[in-house]
Amino acid sequence: MSEIEIGRLLRSSTTGFVVGCKVNQLNAPSFGAMVRVPLEAQYQVYGVIYDIHIEDDGLVRQLITAQDVPEEVLKDNRENRNVPVEIGVLALGYEHGRRIFHLLPPRPPLSLDAIFLCSPGEVASFTGEGRFGYFRHILGDQDKPIEELLAAHLRQARGAQVDAGNEAWYQQAVGELITLMRDDYQGLIKILSAVSEI
Amino acid sequence: MFNSQLDMNGSDMSEQRASSLEESQKSIGYIVGGGLKANLQARLTVPAQRVQEGAFVVVESGNWLFYGLVTDMQLGSTDPRFADEQTETRLPPQLAKLLHGQTLYTNLEVMAALMMEQGPDIDEDPEAYQAWFQKVMEEQIRPEPVKTVPQHHAEVRLAHAGDIAEIFGKEGEKAFFRIGDTIEGGHPVCVNLDKLVQRSSGIFGATGTGKSFLTRVILAGLIKRDKTAVLIFDMHNEYGPDDTASDTGMRVPGLKGKFPSKVRMVGLGRGATIRGKTPDYTLEIAESDIKPEDVMMLAQELNLRETTPTTLEALRASFHEAWFHEFKQMRTNTYNFDEDGKRVPAPDSVEAWANGAGVHPGAAEALHSKLRRLFNAPYIVEQPAANALQQMIDNLDNGQHVVLSFGKHETDLDYLFVSNLLTRRIRDVWEHRTNNFRSGHQGATEPRPLVIVVEEAHKLLNREMASQTTFSTIAREMRKYYVTLLIIDQRPSQIYDEVMSQLGTRITGWLGDSDDIQSVLTGLASRDALRGMLAHLQPKEEVLMLGWGVPMPIVVHSRRYDDTFWDELLEKKDRRSNSDILKDIGF
Numbered sequence: 001m002s003e004i005e006i007g008r009l010l011r012s013s014t015t016g017f018v019v020g021c022k023v024n025q026l027n028a029p030s031f032g033a034m035v036r037v038p039l040e041a042q043y044q045v046y047g048v049i050y051d052i053h054i055e056d057d058g059l060v061r062q063l064i065t066a067q068d069v070p071e072e073v074l075k076d077n078r079e080n081r082n083v084p085v086e087i088g089v090l091a092l093g094y095e096h097g098r099r100i101f102h103l104l105p106p107r108p109p110l111s112l113d114a115i116f117l118c119s120p121g122e123v124a125s126f127t128g129e130g131r132f133g134y135f136r137h138i139l140g141d142q143d144k145p146i147e148e149l150l151a152a153h154l155r156q157a158r159g160a161q162v163d164a165g166n167e168a169w170y171q172q173a174v175g176e177l178i179t180l181m182r183d184d185y186q187g188l189i190k191i192l193s194a195v196s197e198i
Numbered sequence: 199m200f201n202s203q204l205d206m207n208g209s210d211m212s213e214q215r216a217s218s219l220e221e222s223q224k225s226i227g228y229i230v231g232g233g234l235k236a237n238l239q240a241r242l243t244v245p246a247q248r249v250q251e252g253a254f255v256v257v258e259s260g261n262w263l264f265y266g267l268v269t270d271m272q273l274g275s276t277d278p279r280f281a282d283e284q285t286e287t288r289l290p291p292q293l294a295k296l297l298h299g300q301t302l303y304t305n306l307e308v309m310a311a312l313m314m315e316q317g318p319d320i321d322e323d324p325e326a327y328q329a330w331f332q333k334v335m336e337e338q339i340r341p342e343p344v345k346t347v348p349q350h351h352a353e354v355r356l357a358h359a360g361d362i363a364e365i366f367g368k369e370g371e372k373a374f375f376r377i378g379d380t381i382e383g384g385h386p387v388c389v390n391l392d393k394l395v396q397r398s399s400g401i402f403g404a405t406g407t408g409k410s411f412l413t414r415v416i417l418a419g420l421i422k423r424d425k426t427a428v429l430i431f432d433m434h435n436e437y438g439p440d441d442t443a444s445d446t447g448m449r450v451p452g453l454k455g456k457f458p459s460k461v462r463m464v465g466l467g468r469g470a471t472i473r474g475k476t477p478d479y480t481l482e483i484a485e486s487d488i489k490p491e492d493v494m495m496l497a498q499e500l501n502l503r504e505t506t507p508t509t510l511e512a513l514r515a516s517f518h519e520a521w522f523h524e525f526k527q528m529r530t531n532t533y534n535f536d537e538d539g540k541r542v543p544a545p546d547s548v549e550a551w552a553n554g555a556g557v558h559p560g561a562a563e564a565l566h567s568k569l570r571r572l573f574n575a576p577y578i579v580e581q582p583a584a585n586a587l588q589q590m591i592d593n594l595d596n597g598q599h600v601v602l603s604f605g606k607h608e609t610d611l612d613y614l615f616v617s618n619l620l621t622r623r624i625r626d627v628w629e630h631r632t633n634n635f636r637s638g639h640q641g642a643t644e645p646r647p648l649v650i651v652v653e654e655a656h657k658l659l660n661r662e663m664a665s666q667t668t669f670s671t672i673a674r675e676m677r678k679y680y681v682t683l684l685i686i687d688q689r690p691s692q693i694y695d696e697v698m699s700q701l702g703t704r705i706t707g708w709l710g711d712s713d714d715i716q717s718v719l720t721g722l723a724s725r726d727a728l729r730g731m732l733a734h735l736q737p738k739e740e741v742l743m744l745g746w747g748v749p750m751p752i753v754v755h756s757r758r759y760d761d762t763f764w765d766e767l768l769e770k771k772d773r774r775s776n777s778d779i780l781k782d783i784g785f
Contacts, residue, residue, distance in 0.1 A: 185277050
């Protein structure tokens with residue numbers, strides 16, 4: 001089980017949550033990576049990172065406009081910010097009693113719950129469960145850059161599946177995407193052209 | 199194929215057979231729509247090239263098997279844009295393949311013809327299986343016309359040899375005779391010879407499509423089967439004697455050579471020879487056998503006038519049976535002078551008879567001159583040397599078959615006149631016997647069924663002639679008098695519709711003309727679906743069998759008429775050709 005903590009929960013809802021993290025934790029998470037939030041024994045929520053957001057604060061504004069700021073001050077202000085880096089996570093499913101469900105979690109995580117990055121083994125077991133039911137949550141959210149998100153997710157998940165010995169997973173996943181999207185020509189072609197760049 | 203099998207050892211052959219069975223068991227698609235009126239639609243799940251129009255497919259739905267033919271194939275897409283855009287140029291090959299696999303497809307149109315209840319699994323319920331098997335053996339469960347539809351997503355597969363045998367019969371059993379093989383899989387397709395001859399049937403196809411070879415195959419089958427007598431009007435002297443194929447130059451064995459004691463060759467006219475050979479006997483026609491109707495039938499050929507029937511009637515009234523002889527003897531344009539020196543027609547002249555009989559002399563003279571072609575026919579004599587006609591009837595009665603070769607008398611006139619006259623006489627004999635048999639006369643036996651083979655049938659059965667010839671009567675009355683026709687023609691559209699619609703079995707090769715295609719399908723329920731299939735037949739050796747004599751229409755790669763055919767038919771299976779033996783020794 002991966003113990004790479006990437007931050008703590010800022011706010012959440014059933015469909016997703018936002019994680020706040022320190023700058024020195026930021027080298028671990030990436031767009032399209034899968035995360036998990038252990039909530040209680042044998043219950044944890046899974047999600048995928050769809051957004052990494054860095055807000056400005058008053059001090060940063062002043063520093064940008066100030067003259068001749070020493071290098072140490074800049075470094076100090078980059079690393080020790082008042083405002084955390086915000087990571088948007090889309091809920092994909094949950095694990096309960098060692099069973100994985102591609103359904104929205106029964107209840108969302110609470111503030112300050114620790115969020116961990118999924119290990120390749122966890123990615124493989126979550127994405128390999130069932131028949132890609134979690135694609136529903138990604139495709140259903142038209143406000144998000146779903147083409148890019150899918151391409152980034154498929155690239156990472158393919159690596160994890162190949163390591164787990166499931167070479168056919170990627171083809172099955174693309175096949176499922178085509179099945180789900182074949183009534184939406186424009187949408188499907190956008191997804192496929194993003195996926196084709198993997 | 200045969201040679202390559204010879205080279206294999208036994209285990210290879212059984213492996214090959216097992217793998218071909220496995221291949222045919224595989225599903226090629228599933229049902230997505232259709233109905234009883236429209237054909238069934240099936241989504242193809244294998245590359246389209248693996249299935250062809252006319253393929254025999256089986257749909258497995260629950261406890262039922264549906265047998266049908268592929269009549270059309272259509273390209274489809276879930277969205278027209280997937281078909282319009284060449285996405286393979288934009289996407290990597292693997293992705294494009296995945297995309298096309300899901301969005302582009304081929305639909306099969308399947309014309310379901312028969313259905314049959316399938317037995318339970320022998321392993322699951324042996325008792326129920328035995329009960330079902332017993333019913334099949336007792337023919338309580340048989341393929342029946344389609345009265346329901348398979349379920350959605352029912353699996354479609356290509357038929358295997360067992361399915362074909364279930365529907366068309368197994369070669370060697372009862373009257374089943376292999377006429378060819380299916381296009382896909384090459385499984386044997388049989389025709390029930392006994393059923394084939396119960397109604398008149400036709401073999402059609404444009405020139406060079408292998409009509410006459412197929413006819414030879416069927417005739418050989420009928421002669422071997424030995425249940426019916428066959429009378430062949432061999433206009434071009436090709437069925438009796440050995441022949442040479444016009445396209446390949448190969449020797450083509452004749453029926454006489456293969457069945458020397460069963461086939462009698464009859465020549466037309468005294469001293470006739472057929473391809474340099476003397477026939478078994480010759481046929482001459484007695485003048486007294488000719489009836490006015492026989493002449494009327496030649497109206498078009500002899501360009502007879504409207505007055506002819508009156509003149510003929512008067513001739514018969516004057517001379518009765520001898521009318522032809524008497525008329526032939528009359529002279530024309532001969533005059534005598536009477537006591538007053540007045541010119542009068544000579545007593546033995548046409549004009550003198552016409553005046554006496556109250557017929558217009560001009561009409562009578564015109565008829566006399568037009569009948570000159572018949573008067574001059576060497577095979578029409580006053581007193582035939584032997585009663586060849588009776589001999590033919592006796593032959594046909596005794597289980598022999600008669601090939602009447604026209605020898606050098608190959609004109610349409612000879613063919614029309616002789617074939618019609620003989621057929622009329624023979625049919626009268628059969629009708630008489632049938633009536634005796636039916637009314638229970640003492641000693642009357644059931645007549646032996648007779649098949650009359652007519653080439654260039656449109657000459658005898660066209661619109662104008664059909665009402666006058668005996669052939670159309672035979673075609674219409676089916677098997678009532680134990681006589682049926684096997685007509686062979688290249689222009690079925692020229693044959694009278696009413697005759698065409700009476701034909702039981704139709705076997706047709708490629709036809710170029712759409713009128714011909716239309717008329718072959720006259721009177722069939724599924725003609726729209728079959729039209730395309732018929733138009734797309736290979737020009738050689740592919741035939742569509744349809745009609746009453748076969749359980750359902752099917753495209754067949756017809757059996758080759760060669761040494762192998764004869765070896766199989768005459769069961770000389772161990773005989774091998776010299777070239778095979780040499781190959782085995784290593785030359």
